[in-house]
Amino acid sequence: MHPQTSSVQTLTPPTHPSTTHITIDSRTRPGLKHTVTLVNGNVRACTCEAGRNGRVCWHTRYVAKVRASQLAVARELHTRGWNTEQIATIWRDTVELLDGDRAAAADVLIAECGIQRAA
Ligand SMILES: [Zn+2]
Numbered sequence: 211m212h213p214q215t216s217s218v219q220t221l222t223p224p225t226h227p228s229t230t231h232i233t234i235d236s237r238t239r240p241g242l243k244h245t246v247t248l249v250n251g252n253v254r255a256c257t258c259e260a261g262r263n264g265r266v267c268w269h270t271r272y273v274a275k276v277r278a279s280q281l282a283v284a285r286e287l288h289t290r291g292w293n294t295e296q297i298a299t300i301w302r303d304t305v306e307l308l309d310g311d312r313a314a315a316a317d318v319l320i321a322e323c324g325i326q327r328a329a
């Protein structure tokens with residue numbers, strides 16, 4: 211398949227602030243889940259002990275790392291003319307790594323790249 215360059219859209223930041231919560235299973239306490247909060251795609255807080263005390267925890271680092279790699283991949287795909295549906299599918303697959311709220315995380319990523327979701 212050869213994507214049409216004319217279909218490439220301009221990447222724009224979201225116009226409205228968005229807040230997303232991603233839940234991550236605790237590594238040390240089975241059954242316990244921590245919630246990482248993102249505002250406009252930026253990691254802001256975590257409900258774990260370290261996070262509640264204002265310290266950086268592995269949950270927030272992990273979410274930020276995965277998010278950064280997803281955005282990089284998405285932007286690359288976008289410039290190659292992938293359509294929104296294809297990119298959204300890739301995102302949902304990669305967000306699966308987080309083992310959390312996949313749909314919510316995908317929504318943030320889609321909003322960040324200013325791509326309209328396929329109807
Ligand atoms: Zn945490």
